[in-house]
Amino acid sequence: MATYGWAGTILRIDLTTGEITKESSEKYQKYIGGMGIGYRIIYEDVPLNTHPFDEAAEIVAAVGPLTGSSVPCSGRMNFSFLSPFSRGNSIVDAHMGGHLGSRFKFAGYDAVVVRGKASKPVYIRINDDEVAIEDASHIWGKGTFDSNRILTEELGRDYQTASIGPAGENLVNYSTINTSVGNSGGGGIGAVMGSKNLKAFAVRGTGSVKIADPLKVKELNEYMLTELIGGNNNHNVPAVPQSWAEYSAVGGKNRWSGAPGRAWLKAEGGPIDAGEQPHYDMNKIAYRCNKGVFDFGEVSLNYTIKVGGCSSCPIRCYTQYDMDPLADYDLPTHVSNTCVPVIYGTKYYTNGIKDFKYKGDASVIINGANARAMDDLGVWCNYSNLNRDFNWLVTSGKIHEVIPKEEVDSLPWEWEKNGDPRWVVEILRRVAYKEGELGIGLGLGTYEMVKRWNLGKEFYDREDPNNQNITYNGYPKHHANEDTGQVGLLFNLMYNRDCMTHHLVNVTGSGAPYEVSKATMEGFFGPGCYDKKKAFTPMNRNKAKLAKWAFNGKQFHDSATLCNWMWPMTQSPSKERNYVGDLELEAKFMSAVTGKNYTQADVEFDSERISHLLRGMTAISFYDNLGETNLRLTHDAIPDWIFDGEADFEAFEEGATKMDRDDMNLALDMFYEELGWDKETGIPTRATLEKFDLGDLADDLEKRGILPR
Amino acid sequence: MLFGRRKPGFIKVEEGDGILEEVTEKDLQYSTSPKKDDEAKVELTDFLASLPDVEDPYEGIDVPEQEAEEEEEEVELTKAQELAEYIRLRSAGGEVTKYQDLKAEIEDLDELLEEMKEDETCSDITYRQGVKDKYYYSTSNMSENYSMIISLVEDKDIVATIAKMVRFNAKTYPSPTPLEYFERHPYFYSRPQIERACDLISSNEEYGDIERLTNNVGVDFLFSNKYLSRKYANALATDDEFTD
Amino acid sequence: MSNEIKEKVGFLDRQMTRRQFLKISGKSLVGLTVAGSMLSLFGCTQEDIDKGLVTTWAMPQGLLVVNEAKCTGCERCELNCTLVNDGVVSTHIARLKLSRNLHIYGDKGMYNNDFTYFPDTCRQCEDPWCGNACPVQAIVTDDRGIRVVDEAKCVGCGACVEACPWHMPTVNPETKKSSKCIACGACVEGCPSGALEIVPWDAVTAAAQDIV
Structure with a gap:
């Protein structure tokens, strides 16, 4: 039954038997939704030694009480599943924006649990109460753009769809699920769906999200949109001086990049200038973010039609381009993306790239080709590890050792030399179709690739711009010590893929003066928690508390669901507020939407429950699949380059981002203590688990002899 | 209120206006496809005046715009x-x-x-x-x-403006200032203008604290060594591998 | 609105302007030339108009100007519409229609390699198809001259949905009552890109008088 916030129902689909059942979601509401529901269901249903591609493995597509509730930036959704690509094959998520998440809610579901394997290609069609497993043979083999288009044409334009591409069908670990607009979820979800012969989800929802206090929600929306929200990543000062603002990001590298003189030059009907966007003007928010200018500079404006993004979000972080030079290579010219697919495509060109039509546009066009091909093929890049591993393979000469000569010679190197956009498309095609040793090796993902090519521990330890691995588990850092010293490094160690936690980079990258941000952060978390950029101080207790807040808060966002690139509202663009945000807004929205009385402490408690579930499940996977009993020494081990890089600097010197080994050990001690985990093994204690109603998880750990004494 | 009872299903707009042609089913659903451009264009207000009168469903209704709030007695301004x-x-x-x-x-x-x-x-x-x-x-x-900033710009002394802002940024944020900063709103200086100013700054003792550096991807910055060491300014100016 | 304009624009002028714009309510301005003062008021260019991107609707409180080149497809108009009018959040029952136009919109939309998103709004027809079709006369005119659904009378038959050439009314599947736009302005107020904008009649009148 529908309650305020939650849709009230979990849908279960068994693709082997074709059985479709529904159950109440009520007992899962203490796991909030999204990631929390996904982890709990998988923990209950799937033995963690199950192979991610096994019929018994499950995918939980889930949203939360705030998804589709009109709360700004609540358009994302979450898929939980066992990781096919990272060490230990433990629990991971694919997070995806767009318009699909809210449609699950409108159709009446908090989560859709898929298990089993269909005997032929299928897609799942949800039309409110009507749920069907439909034949997908006509779209199997097609790229995601065609699949999504065909489904929408067949079913009607009220449907929202997301589809896997050839990479997922071919069980490539580096694979995604994609919408029509460039939204994607990674982590290998494509292959997990492919292993079930599941091509796509198509959802139409004519119902609604019930709101306990609609007037309060409207009031909070307006409060957030006039006083709290900034640009993309919630950067709270504009990149370029604006007359209403005291500060701007001097370096220009900030995501509130809309400014007078910067126009969408390819807009229908002529250029649309971003103008100024005073923080109190709700009707100009969409002009704040111009991700193209942030990524490539103003040259990108020559190809910009407009900006786009997710349902409910006024910050339009997708730039939508018509890159006409791509037509000369018979490649699609329309590109819509915001993330790494449209940033590091140039890594495939070891001889550099050349401009097409305008000075400096080479990077725009190459990245457009890369983004469009990745999205169509459904290839995932593991936060650009794919690009870096390829670059390393060629520049180090290792390609000649691990790839047969005929295969190396079969690559169209002329295209690489000439900066031809077809080069990157060809590499990605080989990955998606597992073509040759190169395609197979790269598509396995860093962890399996290192094993296959015997690259050894030194692959993770080396100092090299192409090495961003933050653990030995096969995924890179995602805003770590280079942003916030020990704090950022700590939460980067916690997951089974790149952490995607933006709580702190949103503050450090905002462009506001250090003293202004520091006052805000110390006001919330106490003295010493917030260091100056690249001028870190040794570990202290408040940093451990800050890291815990960010770690738990990320779980809340992927469960509620709120966009972690925008939330929480830590800083504000308003001088009247002294630039201080409102961390309790999450609880205020939870209360107004669900009608349950949440304090911020309640929100953090429920979020922390998910943190312990993540950690306990990871411990079980590492024991069951690898025989390891200590997460601190294995899962959380930090490669040498973090400590030994930057030879010109000592740790804690002004300008250094490297860390100190002893200090980092102290950081782990404090962080584990704050979370109630055993300091020696980094595994939660029984007392901690029982405090969060996770006694069954304690029993499971105890059975294996890995519950700390 | 009863409306003129039109037969349902008979879909057509007012006739005889020449420009607003008969509406096809497609137009009705997607009424934005551009019309033919072969006739001479008509000015909006002339066009409106030429159309036959229509009934005003809001007849006699004057929705106060902002008047309600502004009704406080209008004071004569000095x-x-x-x-x-x-x-x-x-x-x-x-x-x-x-x-x-x-x-x-x-x-x-x-x-x-x-x-x-x-x-x-x-x-x-x-x-x-x-x-x-x-x-x-x-x-x-x-x-x-x-x-x-805007007063400096209005004074039209580029050297003084650049020096002042480079020091201000180094002290306030603290941050080195890329030369590109001055190419943007509201400065909009050209690159040659900026380079000329940099030459004057480097040859003037008064600006002895202002140094120049080039970062790892070839972007030029200025900073004031009163507030930033060269090493730290370099590190802050570095374009890191990961910015997304 | 400055006092100066207010003095010049009287009640009768406002009425006159509105009557003029009612004649083309809901129709694209394509084929017309529009004076500079009016263009700046609408926040668009003559080229926008030539390409058929700009449509205006005469509303009691002003002229609703819709510019699809500025729409970024965020659906906040639909979410705000239902939050304010229904106390729930939904795209399907929203009184203006954006989300159904995101992917396929005639020969435009994402799947036609186009980033056109069109927020379609009620034409507030002078002789309303929806009201005429209602078998129980549940669509009535309120004191602002806007046609609204009297929920006490509505039987949820959907005749209004079918009759409206643009299918703007929607029968709410949860309440079984039809709803249509009541010109509350919530969609405009929350539009983050100004793709939807209501220009007060005073300002439209002043701009029109400048030309004449």
């Missing part, structure tokens, strides 16, 4: 208050108002400015003393730091 309003409007548009420009237009300007000082409804009006002029603005509509 000349000083009118001037303050003018300065506010320009501030809202990102512009300061120059004393000399006002002087050319308003004979009793100095008296009005004196009067403004005494008038508490004008307490938001203030000025910055530039080298060439006084620049008036409203603190309600323009930030303090921006008024500094």
